[in-house]
Amino acid sequence: xxxxxxxxxxxxxxxxxxxxxxxxxxxxxxxxxxxxxxxxxxxxxxxxxxxxxxxxxxxxxxxxxxxxxxxxxxxxxxxxxxxxxxxxxxxxxxxxxxxxxxxxxxxxxxxxxxxxxxxxxxxxxxxxxxxxxxxxxxxxxxxxxxxxxxxxxxxxxxxxxxxxxxxxxxxxxxxxxxxxxxxxxxxxxxxxxxxxxxxxxxxxxxxxxxxxxxxxxxxxxxxxxxxxxxxxxxxxxxxxxxxxxxxxxxxxxxxxxxxxxxxxxxxxxxxxxxxxxxxxxxxxxxxxxxxxxxxxxxxxxxxxxxxxxxxxxxxxxxxxxxxxxxxxxxxxxxxxxxxxxxxxxxxxxxxxxxxxxxxxxxxxxxxxxxxxxxxxxxxxxxxxxxxxxxxxxxxxxxxxxxxxxxxxxxxxxxxxxxxxxxxxxxxxxxxxxxxxxxxxxxxxxxxxxxxxxxxxxxxxxxxxxxxxxxxxxxxxxxxxxxxxxxxxxxxxxxxxxxxxxxxxxxxxxxxxxxxxxxxxxxxxxxxxxxxxxxxxxxxxxxxxxxxxxxxxxxxxxxxxxxxxxxxxxxxxxxxxxxxxxxxxxxxxxxxxxxxxxxx
Amino acid sequence: xxxxxxxxxxxxxxxxxxxxxxxxxxxxxxxxxxxxxxxxxxxxxxxxxxxxxxxxxxxxxxxxxxxxxxxxxxxxxxxxxxxxxxxxxxxxxxxxxxxxxxxxxxxxxxxxxxxxxxxxxxxxxxxxxxxxxxxxxxxxxxxxxxxxxxxxxxxxxxxxxxxxxxxxxxxxxxxxxxxxxxxxxxxxxxxxxxxxxxxxxxxxxxxxxxxxxxxxxxxxxxxxxxxxxxxxxxxxxxxxxxxxxxxxxxxxxxxxxxxxxxxxxxxxxxxxxxxx
Numbered sequence: 001x002x003x004x005x006x007x008x009x010x011x012x013x014x015x016x017x018x019x020x021x022x023x024x025x026x027x028x029x030x031x032x033x034x035x036x037x038x039x040x041x042x043x044x045x046x047x048x049x050x051x052x053x054x055x056x057x058x059x060x061x062x063x064x065x066x067x068x069x070x071x072x073x074x075x076x077x078x079x080x081x082x083x084x085x086x087x088x089x090x091x092x093x094x095x096x097x098x099x100x101x102x103x104x105x106x107x108x109x110x111x112x113x114x115x116x117x118x119x120x121x122x123x124x125x126x127x128x129x130x131x132x133x134x135x136x137x138x139x140x141x142x143x144x145x146x147x148x149x150x151x152x153x154x155x156x157x158x159x160x161x162x163x164x165x166x167x168x169x170x171x172x173x174x175x176x177x178x179x180x181x182x183x184x185x186x187x188x189x190x191x192x193x194x195x196x197x198x199x200x201x202x203x204x205x206x207x208x209x210x211x212x213x214x215x216x217x218x219x220x221x222x223x224x225x226x227x228x229x230x231x232x233x234x235x236x237x238x239x240x241x242x243x244x245x246x247x248x249x250x251x252x253x254x255x256x257x258x259x260x261x262x263x264x265x266x267x268x269x270x271x272x273x274x275x276x277x278x279x280x281x282x283x284x285x286x287x288x289x290x291x292x293x294x295x296x297x298x299x300x301x302x303x304x305x306x307x308x309x310x311x312x313x314x315x316x317x318x319x320x321x322x323x324x325x326x327x328x329x330x331x332x333x334x335x336x337x338x339x340x341x342x343x344x345x346x347x348x349x350x351x352x353x354x355x356x357x358x359x360x361x362x363x364x365x366x367x368x369x370x371x372x373x374x375x376x377x378x379x380x381x382x383x384x385x386x387x388x389x390x391x392x393x394x395x396x397x398x399x400x401x402x403x404x405x406x407x408x409x410x411x412x413x414x415x416x417x418x419x420x421x422x423x424x425x426x427x428x429x430x431x432x433x434x435x436x437x438x439x440x441x442x443x444x445x446x447x448x449x450x451x452x453x454x455x456x457x458x459x460x461x462x463x464x465x466x467x468x469x470x471x472x473x474x475x476x477x478x479x480x481x482x483x484x485x486x487x488x489x490x491x492x493x494x495x496x497x498x499x500x501x502x503x504x505x506x507x508x509x510x511x512x513x514x515x516x517x518x519x520x521x522x523x524x525x526x527x528x529x530x531x532x533x534x535x536x537x538x539x540x541x542x543x544x545x546x547x548x549x550x551x552x553x554x555x556x557x558x559x560x561x562x563x564x565x566x567x568x569x570x571x572x573x574x575x576x577x578x579x580x581x582x583x584x585x586x587x588x589x590x591x592x593x594x595x596x597x598x599x
Numbered sequence: 600x601x602x603x604x605x606x607x608x609x610x611x612x613x614x615x616x617x618x619x620x621x622x623x624x625x626x627x628x629x630x631x632x633x634x635x636x637x638x639x640x641x642x643x644x645x646x647x648x649x650x651x652x653x654x655x656x657x658x659x660x661x662x663x664x665x666x667x668x669x670x671x672x673x674x675x676x677x678x679x680x681x682x683x684x685x686x687x688x689x690x691x692x693x694x695x696x697x698x699x700x701x702x703x704x705x706x707x708x709x710x711x712x713x714x715x716x717x718x719x720x721x722x723x724x725x726x727x728x729x730x731x732x733x734x735x736x737x738x739x740x741x742x743x744x745x746x747x748x749x750x751x752x753x754x755x756x757x758x759x760x761x762x763x764x765x766x767x768x769x770x771x772x773x774x775x776x777x778x779x780x781x782x783x784x785x786x787x788x789x790x791x792x793x794x795x796x797x798x799x800x801x802x803x804x805x806x807x808x809x810x811x812x813x814x815x816x817x818x819x820x821x822x823x824x825x826x827x828x829x830x831x832x833x834x835x836x837x838x839x840x841x842x843x844x845x846x847x848x849x850x851x852x853x854x855x856x857x858x859x860x861x862x863x864x865x866x867x868x869x870x871x872x873x874x875x
Contacts, residue, residue, distance in 0.1 A: 007662060008704075015700040018693060022727030343686075346728035347840060351686035378686045417838035418785070425792025426742060435792070437785040 033466065041507075044467055048454055049392025049509040052470035052492065056503040060122045061115055066107040067498045068142050068164070071224040076438040079406040081221065082106075084194060084214075085164075086477040086495040087145035087553035091157045093130075094175030099482040099557050102132070103495055104143035104161065110136050112143055112161070117484060131178045132159060132170055141165010141190065145478070145553035149198030151207045151248055153526040157558075162193035162211055164221060171252075185209070185246055185254040191217045192241050198548030199274040199283045200525050200578050201261070202302035206248035207525045207548065210285065212269030213241020227434045231268055232427035235318035237291040239431075240268035262305045267292045273324035273550045274530060275335050278362050281580060283530045286314070288321030288339050298364050312366045314339075319350040323552035327388030327397045328543045329375070329455065333534055334359065335543060337368070340383035340401060340552070344445050347416050351378040352386070352401070377401075377453050377461045382445035385479040385552035389490040390563030391468075393512035395540070396455040400492055402476030402552070407446030408439065415442040447473050450494065474499040482557035488514040488591055490561055495553070513564040513590035515573075519546060522598040523579035527558060530578040535562045536571040564590050616758050620805060621670050623755045624677050627748060631681075631797070643691045644680035651676030651695035658703045671715075671811075672699060678716040678805060682798065683723060685731045693727075694719045705852075708863065712855040714812040714847060716805070721848045724841055733798060733841055745795055752804040761808035767821040768807055769794065771828030779832055790835075802843050812851055814858040823854045 044051045056062075065086040067079075074081050085106025090099050098117035105112050112135055114127035127133035136142045141163040148157040156172035167187045170178040192215035198207045215221065216239065219229050231237030243263050246254040258264065267289035274283045282299040289295065293315040297305035309315020319341040326335040334357055341350035354372040361367055372378040380386075381403030388397040408415070418437040422430055429435050449471040453461035465471035474496035484491045485505065494502040515535070519528035529548040534541055542562055549555045564570070568590050575583040577598050588594070628644075655672035659665060679694040698719030702711040705718070723731045756765045776790035783790075793799060807813070807827065813820050827843070827850045834842035 011658070011662065011700065011704045015697065015704045018697050018700060019722055019726060021693060022690075022723070022730065026727075026729055345730070345732070346724065347732050349684050349686055349730075349732045373686045414838065417835075417840050418789070420793075420840045421789050422792050424796030424798065425788070426745060426795040428742075429788045429792045429795070432788075435786045435788040437783075437789050 045507070045509050048464050048468055049394050049512055050489070051468045051507055052391075052452075052504040053507070054469070054472065054502050055121075055505045056501050058121065059503055060124065061101070061501050061503055063103045063105075063113045063115070063125070064500045065103070065105055065496060065498055066110050068106045068221070069108070070221045073224050073227055074221070074433055077433055077436045079408065079439055080444065081433075083406055083475075083497060084477065084553070085142060085144050086497045086499070087143070088478045088480045088493050088495040088501070089146045089148055089549070089555035090480050090482040090493070090557045091148040091159075091555070092558070093148070093157055093159075093172060095156065096175075098486070099484050101480075101482075101493060102127075102146050102148070102159070103501060104145055104553075105136055106142040106144065108136055108138045108142065110142075112136070112146075121485065130176075131180070132161075135161055135163070135168060144194050145196065147196050147198055147549040147555050149207045149209075149529060149548045150525065150527045151198070151209075152252060153206065153521075155526060157527065160196055160198070160209060162191075162196045164192045164215070165190060167191060167193055167196075167211065181252065184252050186256045188217055188244070190220060191244070192219060192221070193244075195269060195271045195553065196549060197272050197274055198527070199530050201245070201283060201299055201305075202247070203282070203578055203580070204248075204250070205521070205523055205525055205579065206250050207527065207529060208248050209244075209246040209254065210263075210272055210274075211244040211246070212272050212287065213243055213266075214268055214270060214290070216241050216266070228432045230431045230433055230436075231291040232431050234291050234423045234430065236293075237268055238266050240266050240289070240291070242266055243269060243287075262307075263297065265295065265307070267295070270321060271323040271552050273326055273337070274547060275326045275337065275545060276530070276532065277335070277337075277357065278364075278366055279334075280362065281576070281578075283578070286324045286326075286337055286339075288324045290320050290322065291318075292321075293318045294321045294324075294339060296366070298366075306364060308364050308366060311364075313368050313370070314353075314355050319353070322384045323386050325386045325388055325551050326545060326547075327399075329354065329356070329388070329397055330459075331396065331457075331540045331542045332359065333541050333543045335545060338372075338377070338386055338388065338399065340380060340386050342382050342445070343379045344382065344416060345379075347420060349379070352380050352383055353378075375459060375461050376463075377451075380451050381448040384477045385494075385554055387479045387481045387492075387551050387554070387556060389481040389492070390514075390561070391452070391490055391492075391506060391508070392454065393488070393490075393508050393514045393563030393565070394457070395538070395542070395563050395565040395568075396457040397542075398455050399451075399453040399461065400470070400479050400481075401451040401453070402479050402494060403445075403450050404448035404473070404475040405445040406439075406443055407473075407475050408443035409441035411443060411447055413440075413442040415439050415444040418442075419444060446475060448475075449473055450476050470502075470504050472502060474502070476502075478552055478554040480551070480554045480556050483516070483559065483561060486593075488516065488561070488593075511566050513566070513568050514561055515564060515570065515588060515590055516559050516561045516593035517573065517575075518559045518593060518595045519575065520595070520597045521577065521579070523581065524577045524598055528577070528598070532576040533560050534574045534576070536573070537562075537564055537568050559593065618670060619755050619758050621674055623751065624674055624801075624805060626751075627800075628677055628681060643685075643688055644677070646688055647680035647683070647691040647695045648673060648676030650692040651679065651699055654696045654699040658699060662703050674805065675699060675716050675719070678801060679719055682716070682720055682733050682801060683731055684733060687730055690723055690727055690731045694723045694731075697722050707852075707856055708859045710855065710859060711811065712852040712859075714806050714809050714851055717844055717847050717851065720841075721844050724844070733844070748797075748800050752800060756804055756808055759808070759810075761810075761813075763817060764808050764813065764820050764824055765803050768803055768824040768828055771825045772799075772831075775828050775832040779835055782836065799843070802847075806847060812855060814854050815862065819854070819858065823850065826850050826854070
């Protein structure tokens with residue numbers, strides 16, 4: 001054969017092989033996934049160490065979220081605008097040792113629910129009786145989420161409900177009822193708030209409150225003066241709502257210190273978590289913003305917050321920050337940060353971020369690397385809430401990610417094309433809802449499944465949702481982790497937009513051990529929010545922090561749980577209290593919950 | 600008057616106009632990365648450029664026995680690096696390799712007929728849609744950066760004699776946007792919005808003006824881009840997000856084949872009738 005012909009055949013074969021590569025890769029991955037799905041419970045426990053069952057119905061949780069109905073001027077894109085409000089927060093409001101659940105609703109006339117855990121596998125909605133149900137009255141706005149924290153250190157967790165409207169603060173009257181004390185905090189008459197977190201930024205032993213705004217506060221979505229309410233950019237918008245920082249004065253009242261503390265940005269804030277990123281003992285703020293860069297505020301000893309987002313890399317590339325979740329993924333005594341974004345194959349692949357700090361960085365010089373891709377936890381979907389938890393108690397944090405934006409009436413009809421047209425447009429086009437094509441029942445990243453990623457402990461996560469359960473199709477928003485049956489397992493609760501609650505009871509391989517801590521502050525705030533526990537066992541250690549809200553519109557149980565794997569030898573637990581006190585515990589036993597009071 | 604003396608320093612700053620697009624795309628890239636961080640770091644871009652240059656060097660050596668100037672491979676690499684969005688690294692390498700390989704394999708009458716970057720992008724969109732998307736973000740959504748890039752872009756294509764192509768395409772896009780708006784009932788501004796984005800800036804100034812894959816006469820160059828804009832409209836009416844790439848992918852090679860056939864006919868030696 002002529003050498004010219006041979007060359008041609010060779011080059012043609014090379015091009016054909018390159019074109020075939022992505023197809024072969026996809027077929028191989030699908031085959032692997034389907035192989036994984038054909039397993040029974042016993043096999044699943046053996047292989048993954050746990051499985052999940054949705055027991056919401058059996059537990060008596062019938063709550064269903066309803067989206068807000070807003071100004072008819074927004075009808076063309078109503079499902080997009082009214083796409084939030086489903087939240088879940090865990091608390092033990094009556095101190096009976098059982099974790100209870102609070103859910104928010106978002107249509108005028110609907111009610112929020114406080115499900116009391118009865119301890120027999122059943123839950124009972126006591127919100128109406130205790131006065132925290134009817135918070136979505138016409139003209140007052142609707143609930144977006146709630147966080148619990150004992151702001152007056154009386155031993156009972158109080159409730160803050162953030163709204164598109166007038167936010168509300170409730171004092172917990174010893175678990176018997178709640179008193180509306182919203183007038184004790186200088187809340188704005190109207191805010192379009194989508195996140196809040198309790199923390200003690202100045203270490204005075206009293207819980208302060210951060211509230212994040214999404215739409216600007218002068219917009220009432222039920223009575224629009226203008227349709228120019230959208231972000232001016234999909235990556236660099238600075239026309240969102242303002243944030244608020246309320247300092248607890250200690251007499252039941254709060255003051256607004258937002259400006260003084262430097263938290264003056266107007267990005268479209270969707271989530272916030274408090275993490276001591278530089279291990280200096282002062283709680284810092286990680287803020288996830290939609291339509292722009294995220295922010296990392298270093299707490300300058302309670303005097304000021306300094307944004308080091310761009311320098312740290314966390315706030316350099318703009319994405320659609322939806323939630324922030326801290327977790328010590330590598331068991332090295334440092335909290336990594338998982339921030340969710342949007343991923344739609346073939347359209348927009350922002351990818352979720354796992355921000356991992358360089359060990360040894362301190363002060364304002366924190367540098368992070370995004371390792372989500374390396375670990376295999378980058379592509380979620382249109383991701384909202386996420387939480388770390390050791391679901392199989394093997395000693396490594398796993399990850400649950402809620403996905404799905406708008407599941408329209410027409411499953412096959414997609415709004416992405418229309419969305420992509422406007423999203424790249426100039427600000428004069430984007431900002432006005434009038435320029436947005438009608439949705440007409442179309443879906444936008446709808447009908448997506450949530451992801452359950454199991455950490456193999458060697459730097460890779462495996463998606464196991466199909467195998468272990470826990471992947472019903474809803475537009476999921478908030479995720480919270482709690483041991484609802486006091487078994488040592490970390491159960492998962494998911495709040496869905498315009499949908500029912502998913503209550504996943506977790507059955508864990510009994511050979512895998514665990515240990516739990518319930519902290520009570522004395523010099524520090526009583527909820528022990530911002531306290532850190534570093535647990536040492538089997539030549540490794542894992543750091544966890546008590547949060548007053550994390551993920552997207554959610555709050556986990558106040559207790560801190562560690563999975564320990566098989567045959568653990570626990571060396572010690574070191575507790576770093578917000579007051580500065582360091583307490584070391586020895587002679588700890590696995591499969592136990594320890595109630596620790598600050599010395 | 601000694602004319603030789605002043606010509607020397609001028610030559611030191613002289614850059615052949617064939618390198619204008621190369622310089623322009625590099626400037627866009629650097630400005631966009633520095634101001635807006637569009638690349639999320641350099642490894643993926645570097646992968647695309649290196650894969651493109653290495654592939655070009657190997658294939659040119661294998662196919663022609665010569666080393667080729669790698670300026671066009673550099674542009675292809677940057678185009679893939681900017682246009683392709685993926686959290687994974689391999690699509691950047693594969694996209695660049697397919698782009699370059701297409702030049703050497705998919706040929707007609709000794710000319711490659713697909714715009715290489717367009718071929719690479721479409722191949723990835725069709726075959727690896729689970730792993731890639733195309734750049735769909737804005738560079739700030741502000742008016743001024745957009746106007747500066749458009750002005751610079753038009754200047755460059757004017758300097759390389761391709762202004763008529765870009766202008767014809769932009770005007771056609773606006774006209775067909777009006778038609779689409781009338782057909783679909785969607786706001787005119789929604790139909791116009793895409794052309795204000797960076798994806799279209801790269802498409803208008805680099806892809807449809809590529810000298811190697813455009814037809815020979817000015818008149819037909821204009822006609823072909825109008826047809827591309829029309830086919831794009833059809834794709835858009837069927838909700839294809841990357842309609843311009845698909846339109847060029849289909850229209851470009853057909854136009855090239857017809858052009859080459861006509862050229863061949865014209866250049867064929869006329870048979871001389873033997874004298875009786």
